[in-house]
Amino acid sequence: DTAVSQTPKxxxxxxxxxxxxxxxxxxxxxxxxxxxxxxKKFLKIMFSYNNxxxxxxxxxxxxxxxxxxxxxxxxxxxxxxxxxDSAVYFCASSLAxxxxxxxxxxxxxxxxx
Amino acid sequence: DAKxxxxxxxxxxxxRAANLPCNHSTISGNEYVYWYRQIHSQGPQYIIxxxxxxxxxxxxxxxxxxxRKSSTLILPHATLRDTAVYYCIADYSNSGYAxxxxxxxxxxxxx
Numbered sequence: 001d002t003a004v005s006q007t008p009k010x011x012x013x014x015x016x017x018x019x020x021x022x023x024x025x026x027x028x029x030x031x032x033x034x035x036x037x038x039x040k041k042f043l044k045i046m047f048s049y050n051n052x053x054x055x056x057x058x059x060x061x062x063x064x065x066x067x068x069x070x071x072x073x074x075x076x077x078x079x080x081x082x083x084x085d086s087a088v089y090f091c092a093s094s095l096a097x098x099x100x101x102x103x104x105x106x107x108x109x110x111x112x113x
Numbered sequence: 114d115a116k117x118x119x120x121x122x123x124x125x126x127x128x129r130a131a132n133l134p135c136n137h138s139t140i141s142g143n144e145y146v147y148w149y150r151q152i153h154s155q156g157p158q159y160i161i162x163x164x165x166x167x168x169x170x171x172x173x174x175x176x177x178x179x180x181r182k183s184s185t186l187i188l189p190h191a192t193l194r195d196t197a198v199y200y201c202i203a204d205y206s207n208s209g210y211a212x213x214x215x216x217x218x219x220x221x222x223x224x
Contacts, residue, residue, distance in 0.1 A: 004156075035214075042214075043200075044214075090156050092156065099202070099204050099212055100145075102212060104157050107155070107156055
């Protein structure tokens with residue numbers, strides 16, 4: 001059973017389109033995250049949700065909108081995609097306050113053409 | 114969270130110990146040292162963490178200096194599958210913030 005699963009694994013789309021990435025975890029964690037890893041391989045936190053509530057919202061364009069329908073899901077919707085949005089997006093989950101317990105998904109490689 | 118500094122890259126021969134250093138000179142008393150690694154194209158994976166004492170698990174050992182300003186992750190018998198980017202992170206266990214991954218050390222294990 002996959003602990004943190006993201007779909008799709010690959011996403012190629014044109015500039016200006018709107019797309020969503022889904023994430024689900026079956027670990028019983030109460031906190032979920034979205035990270036972005038760009039071409040320079042720097043892994044940056046975008047959002048964090050705890051028990052469906054937004055905890056962290058780093059300086060991310062408001063074209064990015066996370067949505068957590070329940071504790072096990074955190075989806076990422078991106079409007080008006082731009083070339084600079086091309087990156088690998090990782091979903092992760094943990095129990096709140098447990099830095100040792102982050103479990104990451106396998107990533108979604110988004111390419112905007 | 115305290116800033117950490119790691120060498121950008123290291124090499125290690127297969128079967129030898131890989132010693133990955135991390136400098137965290139501004140670490141505060143309640144901040145833990147966490148190590149994660151990211152094998153190519155995969156999500157990061159937890160390795161080990163510690164506060165003051167040295168720690169060992171089935172994957173690695175963590176040696177933290179007495180003044181806590183630096184630490185070393187030791188992979189005792191590196192294999193080719195240990196080739197990855199290794200991230201050292203200093204953070205509070207209950208900061209309420211997400212872990213910030215720096216640039217890490219790219220470890221290449223060679224045959």
